[in-house]
Amino acid sequence: MARVHVTTPLTEEQVRRIRAGDEVYITGTVYTARDAAHKRMLEDLAAGRGLPFDPRGAVIYYVGPTPPRPGQVIGSAGPTTSYRMDKYTPTLLRQGVKAVIGKGYRGDEVKAALVECGALYLAATGGAGALLARAVEAADVIAYPDLGPEAIRKLTVRDLPTICIHDVYGGDQYYAGQSQWVKPDAMFKPRPPQAAE
Amino acid sequence: MRQLHVDEVAAAVARLVREANCVLEPDVAWAIARARSREESPVGKAVLAQLVENATIAEAERVPMCQDTGVALVFLEIGQDLHLVGGDLTEAVNRGVAQGYQEGYLRKSMLDDPIRRKNTGDNTPAMIYTNVVPGDRLRIRVACKGGGSENMSRLQMLPPSAGWEGAKRFIVETVAQAGPNACPPVIVGVGIGGNFDKCALLAKLALLRPVGQPHPDPEWAAREEELLEAINKLGVGPMGLGGTVTALAVHIEVMGCHITALPVAVNIECHAHRHKEVVL
Numbered sequence: 001m002a003r004v005h006v007t008t009p010l011t012e013e014q015v016r017r018i019r020a021g022d023e024v025y026i027t028g029t030v031y032t033a034r035d036a037a038h039k040r041m042l043e044d045l046a047a048g049r050g051l052p053f054d055p056r057g058a059v060i061y062y063v064g065p066t067p068p069r070p071g072q073v074i075g076s077a078g079p080t081t082s083y084r085m086d087k088y089t090p091t092l093l094r095q096g097v098k099a100v101i102g103k104g105y106r107g108d109e110v111k112a113a114l115v116e117c118g119a120l121y122l123a124a125t126g127g128a129g130a131l132l133a134r135a136v137e138a139a140d141v142i143a144y145p146d147l148g149p150e151a152i153r154k155l156t157v158r159d160l161p162t163i164c165i166h167d168v169y170g171g172d173q174y175y176a177g178q179s180q181w182v183k184p185d186a187m188f189k190p191r192p193p194q195a196a197e
Numbered sequence: 198m199r200q201l202h203v204d205e206v207a208a209a210v211a212r213l214v215r216e217a218n219c220v221l222e223p224d225v226a227w228a229i230a231r232a233r234s235r236e237e238s239p240v241g242k243a244v245l246a247q248l249v250e251n252a253t254i255a256e257a258e259r260v261p262m263c264q265d266t267g268v269a270l271v272f273l274e275i276g277q278d279l280h281l282v283g284g285d286l287t288e289a290v291n292r293g294v295a296q297g298y299q300e301g302y303l304r305k306s307m308l309d310d311p312i313r314r315k316n317t318g319d320n321t322p323a324m325i326y327t328n329v330v331p332g333d334r335l336r337i338r339v340a341c342k343g344g345g346s347e348n349m350s351r352l353q354m355l356p357p358s359a360g361w362e363g364a365k366r367f368i369v370e371t372v373a374q375a376g377p378n379a380c381p382p383v384i385v386g387v388g389i390g391g392n393f394d395k396c397a398l399l400a401k402l403a404l405l406r407p408v409g410q411p412h413p414d415p416e417w418a419a420r421e422e423e424l425l426e427a428i429n430k431l432g433v434g435p436m437g438l439g440g441t442v443t444a445l446a447v448h449i450e451v452m453g454c455h456i457t458a459l460p461v462a463v464n465i466e467c468h469a470h471r472h473k474e475v476v477l
Contacts, residue, residue, distance in 0.1 A: 036314070066261050066304040075302055076255075076264040081345040081378045103436065104345070104378035125247050125436055126345065126380040127469035129264040130255040148316050149304050163240075163438065174377060177439025181238055182432030187366065188373040190432060 005159070009057025010098035015120055018164050020171030024122055025159040030059040030101065034080055036150040037143070038088040045091065052143030052152055055095040061160075062102035064149035065139070066129070074139040074155070076129030079103040082121070086110050093117040101162055105174065108194050114166050122162035123173075135160040198280045199333040201477055203289035206281070206335065209475050210293025210323075213339040214269055215301035217473040218261040221252040224407040225470045228445040232382050232435075241440030245382075248435075248468060263469040266303035267341035269294045269323040272405065276332035287325060295319035306344070326398070338405055338474040343467050346383060349375035352397055352462040361420070364389060364461045369427045371463040372444060377437020380467035382445045384408055385428065388462040391452040400464035403448035408470065412449055421447045435468075 001021040006014050008028030018024055031053050033041065041051055062082055066075030082102030089100060090113035099120040106114075106121055114121055124132055138156035145151050165173045172193035179190050221229075229252075233245040255262035271290050275281070283289075298305055298320040305320045330336075351371045355363050368387055375383070388399025411418035424447040434440020445468065454460060 063264060064304060064306075065264050066266060067302045069259070069302050072260075075304070076261040076266075078264050080265065081348065083378065103380070105376055105437075123377070123436065123438075125244055125251075126377075127263045127343075127467055128247050128251040130258065130260040130262055131247055131251040133260060134254070148318070149306070174437050174439075177238070177240060177434065178376075178432040178437065179439070180432070181241075181434055181439045181441060183430035186430040186432065187369045187427055188431060191376065 008059055010059060011057060012118060015098050015118055015168055018120060018167055019169070020164050020167045020173040021176060022164045024120070024162045024164050026059060026162065027158050028156070030061045030155050030157055030160065032061050032063050032065070032153040032155060034062055034064045034150045035084050036147050037152050038085050040144050042088050042091055045095070051095065053154070055092065055097050058097050059099045059101065060092065060097055061155065062100065065133070065153070074133050074136045077133040077136055078129030079124040079126055082106055089113065093119045105191065106166065111166055111170070111193065115168060115170050118168045120164055120168065121166035123165045124160070124162050132160065198278060200280045200282050201335055202283040203281055203286055204283055205477060206286065206337065207289040207293035207296065209337055209477060210271060210290055210339060211297035211300065213337065213473045213475060214294060214297035214303065214341060217339055217341050217471040218266050218301060218303055219259050220256050221262060222472055224409070226252060228408040229468060232442040232445055236435065236440050236442045238434055238438070238440035240438045241435040241442065244435035244438060261303055262471070263343060264304060265306065265343040265345065266298070267343050267471065268307065268347070269320060270326070270340040270342055270401070271323050272326045272328070272338040274328050274330045274336040276334045277329050278333035279335055290325050291321040291323055294323040295321050335477045336474065337477065338472065340405065340472040343380070343469065346375070346379040346465045346467040349379040350400070350464045352393070352460065354393065355459040355461055357457065357459045359459055364459065365424060365427065367461050368424055368463050369431070372428050372465065373431050373433070375465055376433055379465045380469065381433055381437060382435055382442045382468050384466040384470050385424070385444050385447040386464040386466060387424070387447060387449040388464070389449060389451045389460070390454040391460060392454065392458070393460060395452060396460035396462040397464070399450040399452055400462035403450040404464060404466050404470070405472065406448045409446045417449055417451060421449050
């Protein structure tokens with residue numbers, strides 16, 4: 001497991017050298033989007049309006065931050081659970097998005113799309129929003145302001161800490177990590193990876 | 198008869214939601230510190246170290262420890278000799294929640310309708326639970342419950358033949374399936390018995406017990422230990438990255454039930470277990 005520093009927009013080459021289990025520190029721009037913003041983005045695409053940001057090499061962070069206090073750039077800013085975005089993710093990956101950051105399991109279609117499109121699924125520590133906010137240097141709402149906490153924000157980040165869960169080779173760090181620690185007499189075994197081979 | 202103005206209730210609720218979101222209560226801090234010393238996986242230890250650092254930053258800078266500042270759960274134990282005056286109690290609690298979420302720079306996560314899905318803008322409605330008890334005091338317990346763990350919660354009406362083994366299987370399976378989604382290490386609230394809705398309430402009430410405090414009945418305390426051991430064998434670990442601490446504690450609340458029934462509810466709580474109480 002390596003420690004990798006990447007700068008956005010992500011390139012094919014950057015993405016291909018990252019493996020599941022690697023610590024990935026992101027510097028540059030990440031775009032926030034949760035359920036409601038994803039729904040809007042897909043509606044915009046379907047209507048031919050395009051996305052509110054250039055998706056090529058982009059990184060999407062599943063977060064709805066708390067409002068900043070006066071003098072703060074952003075409030076608390078940790079990841080939300082990713083599976084709720086599963087329905088929308090493959091379409092965005094096909095637009096060129098190279099990494100998504102959240103927490104929790106992804107569905108088989110997302111795992112297959114990550115391999116197909118050469119993109120990463122990264123996890124940040126859930127419930128560590130105060131700590132993760134320290135990596136954010138600027139935050140500006142760039143689309144769907146009516147969605148409030150769910151609006152799309154352009155975040156400028158420095159060394160945002162994540163762990164690669166799914167790499168472009170079908171690796172699955174939840175399965176790998178849990179398989180290492182599950183006891184032989186456990187009542188249930190870790191959920192096996194079922195992504196496209 | 199002792200009187201209490203509902204404005205005092207609103208003010209207390211506002212203070213409690215602000216405080217709960219930024220300052221980890223000692224029972225939770227202790228449970229995470231203990232998990233850190235017991236976790237065997239280096240990755241798991243690193244995650245727990247992040248949580249400790251996160252709590253320190255949150256308290257020092259008054260930033261919510263988690264961006265999901267939750268649904269406000271407000272549990273009221275109303276003394277039967279107390280007279281609440283000055284207005285509608287439910288309205289006062291919601292007013293307190295709205296004020297606390299606004300003044301505390303907390304995220305407003307509540308919608309007006311589950312299908313229309315328009316944000317109400319002030320984090321109401323609160324989930325209000327009332328119970329009338331002896332005395333002339335008002336005990337207010339507030340918990341701010343995140344959506345990730347709540348979504349991984351389940352309830353099943355088991356056949357009585359399933360017995361303890363069937364209940365245990367359902368509970369452990371719920372935590373296994375939740376995996377990283379619920380932000381482990383989790384606190385597992387279990388309700389067994391009652392009926393469909395009381396069972397779910399028991400699971401929620403189980404979460405209000407100080408983390409790790411065993412059930413007063415030694416038989417049920419032993420079952421809590423048995424479940425905790427089974428859950429920590431799953432290997433899920435902190436944030437699902439693998440490890441030996443998947444749950445911080447299992448709390449069970451039980452109630453008698455019908456001869457046909459064995460209801461079991463599992464309410465999962467994330468490690469950012471935000472709660473705070475006051476007695477007025």
